[in-house]
Amino acid sequence: MTALEQYERLESLGLWRATRSEQRREVLVSFGKATLIVSDMADRPLTHWSLPAVERVNPDSMPAVFRPGPDAGESLEIDDETMVDAIEAVRGSIARAEAKPGRLRYWISAAILTAGIGAGAVWGPGLLRDQALLATPDARRAELGARILGHMQAQTGAICRSRGGLVALDRMRARLLGPDAPGQTVVLPAPLPGPVLLPGQITVINRAVLVRYDDPAVVAGEILAAKANTTDPLRAVLNFAGLRATVHLMTTGDLPPGTLADYAASLIEKPQAVTSEQALLQAFASVGVPSAPYADLRTARGQNAALLLTQSPDAGTPPSPILTDSEWIQLQGICDA
Missing domain, CATH: 2.30.29.30 (Pleckstrin-homology domain (PH domain)/Phosphotyrosine-binding domain (PTB))
Known part of the structure; x- marks a missing residue:
């Protein structure tokens, strides 16, 4: 035991x-x-x-x-x-x-890898990943996401938690995703190359977006971009980790040591898959938020943004506010504890 x-x-x-x-x-x-x-x-x-x-x-x-x-x-x-x-x-x-993985773990890992290679030859890596995703319950996904977030915090510093900022962030999340949406949204104090969606529906954005752009629609865009990404966040982990990790997850319910730390490091260095403009436009339109402000951030990242500017859902109609002015100020100061 x-x-x-x-x-x-x-x-x-x-x-x-x-x-x-x-x-x-x-x-x-x-x-x-x-x-x-x-x-x-x-x-x-x-x-x-x-x-x-x-x-x-x-x-x-x-x-x-x-x-x-x-x-x-x-x-x-x-x-x-x-x-x-x-x-x-x-x-x-x-x-x-x-x-110290030890001799027993070495032989277990070797057996798992051998079995994985054999299964991969018969089923193919894609089917193995599909099976692993189906077999991983929501609670387990949430734990894996939390561990990845923990490794990210080890490099960036702890997530930002000022009381007023958390209240404002929760209100924005409820406004965009619904009051009963699973998961959570967090802000890290260090720059990231883009929004991150972790297993367990944990959305990670960075403080720079709050202070560089004085419009809550830009922050809303980060949350919507993460949510509109059609790739299962656990699939993204398995695509990064490879066949051995996929088989290890299927057989043990966990990933090999070091996998989550390596994945966390990769998220800090390069963005996840970029959400298409069309998917973003649909996401903005579904919640009545203008997409034009988010185009500035997309352009700064070298991503397509023309449609966000020319087909913004708010054209001709005033959008309903995402946050009040005071809530937006509180959110901008979420890292000021």
Whole structure:
């Protein structure tokens, strides 16, 4: 039995702070497959922390204080000794597993790869990916997406979490995608080459879009562009990772060590597939948002934008506001904690 299997049903209370300037709030703490899940008292997830990146701020003191990575403003205080010991044990177990795969894992990996090569020869890599996608439930996709996000944060810094900014971002997301849309939208403080859609419907945009363009329609365009991308975000991971990772996911429910970190690095370096203008126009029209402001950003990235300018859905009619002026100011300051 692994350390995670021993503790995977363990839950405890904790005190979570989204930023250094905010008040602590009582939360529920539980384990995902390789994440620490922080939920509100109604059991709605507030954030996922990648367990390999979690750090303990005060190793010799109680209550224990954890953070999701170096220099993160987010923190979690836990005084349940069983949960604290579990977090330490699971983090250590994951670190050892990634650092020293061991002979057994080597032979298992070799067997999986051999089986994958054989299956790939019969079915083809495309069909294998299709089968892996069908076999991966939504909860597992959300965990994989959260782990990728954790690796991205290790390079860019923690996601931005000012209270007013989060409220405004949630309102924009509800306005564009619907109040019950699955997943979440987050802002990273470092530049990205484009919007990112991760497994679990996690949309990632970057702070530069908020401060360089003084129009909420541009930020709306990033969210709509990610959503309108027709490629399954988990398929994008498997296309990047290759046949061995696909078979590993089918047989173990997880991806090989290092795969998600490598994929996260690739997202920071180059954009995902660019959404077509026609798909974007339909997305803008469906929510009554002008597309012309987003054309400036597309042009700056060297992407086609002529249709967004000439066929903007707002032509001749005033669009309904995406956010109020005060909400837009709050969203622009989401990284100012």
